[in-house]
Amino acid sequence: MIRAYKFLIRPTVGQQAALGEMLREHCSLYNGALQERRDAYRHASKTGITYGQQSAQLKEIRAFDPERQGRWSFSSQQATLRRLDKAFAAFFRRVKSGDAPGYPRFRGVNSFDTVGFPKDGDGCRWNSTPHDPVTRVRFQGIGHVKVNQHRPVAGTVKTVSVKREGRHWYVVLTAEQVQPEPLPPTGSAVGIDMGIANFLADSGGEFVPNPRYGRRAAAKLEAAQQALSRFPRVRRDKRTANHRRAVEKVAQLHRKVRLQRLDHAHKTALALVREHDFIAHEDLKIRNMVKAPTPKPDPDRPGGFLPNGAAAKAGLNHSISDAGWGVFLTILHAKAESAGREVIAVDPRNTSRTCPTCGHVSAENRPTQEKFHCVSCGHSAHADTVGALNVLRAGLVRRDAQPA
C-alpha cells in the first residue's frame, strides 16, 4: 500500500534562496531539453530525441556548468527530463488518436514549482537527523531543512519531492507499507460510547478512563508559561538564550502531552481491534450537531431560560475532547482496515435515552449523568454502558441493511 504525505518545511533564509535556485535551474534544464526536441522535430524527422539520449548528455551539461547545473542531484535532473518525456509521450499519443493537442510548452520559473527525487537517499534524505527531536529533510545543494511533521510516516519512504506554493515550501513523500496479515476472527462485536469522565465505555460494561494528561501537565505548563511571560515580546531573532530556552520548554511540554495522548489512542484502538470483529461508534459530526448544551428552564418565568454557564463550559470541554476523539477514531479506522475488521459510525441520536431492555425512549430514563434507570421497565445500569449497547445495536442494524 502506497501512501502520500505532504509536510510544510521551514527553510532558513539562505536555504530558501538555494531552493529558489534549484527550481530555477531545473526549470532551465527542462526548457533547454524541450528546445532541443523542438528543433529536432522541426528540422529532422518524426523520430525525434529520446529520454535516453538527453539523459546521456547530463554528465556533459553538469561538467560544462558546474556552478549552475553541477551542484544539483543527478537523479532529480533525470526526473526532470523524464517529466518532459512524459509530456511528449502524451502529445504523440493524442496526435495519433487524431486530436490536435498543443505542443509541449516552455515553463516559466513561476509555474515550475516541483523538483522530484525518485529515490530516498539519492540526492535527498528524509529524516536526515534521526537523533534530533525536530525532523529534517536533506537535499543535495540545500542542506538539512526543518520539517513540520504533523503526523507519523508509516512504512518506507520511496520518493521525495520539494514543492513551492506561494511563499511556502513543502516536502511531498510517498511511502510504501507492507500490508499486514488480517487478524483471526474472534466472533465478537462491540459498541463504544465516548465521554469525558470515561474516555470510552463499551457495550460489555468495560471502561477506559480518561487519562487527563493535559491536567497532569497543567501545573508544569503553567509554571513554564509564567517563566516565559517574564521576557519582553521581541522578534524571534532578538531573543536571548534564556528566552529561547523558556520558549522551548513550553513547546516541549505541549509536545509531551500530545505524544502521550497519541500513544493512549493507539493502545486503546489496538485493544479494541484485537478483541472484536465489528466495532460501532457514534458519528462525531452528527453528535456535535445534536448534543448542544441543554438550556435550563427558568422556574420563575414560564417559557424562559436561565443563563447557563455550566452548559457553555460543558460545551468547551466537549470541543477539547473532540479533538482527542477525532484522532482516536482515525487511528481506530486505520488499524481496523489493516486487520480486516469492520468499523461503522452510527447516528448517536437517542442512544443515551433508549432502554436496551424494553426500547422505551425518554429523557427521564437518565436521572443523572452516570445513571440509567428505565421509567417503563425499571432496567438500571451505567448510562455510558447503555449508550454503548445502543450504539452497537444501531451499528448491527446498519451492517445488516447493507448489501453484502
Ligand SMILES: [Zn+2]
Ligand atoms: Zn425499559
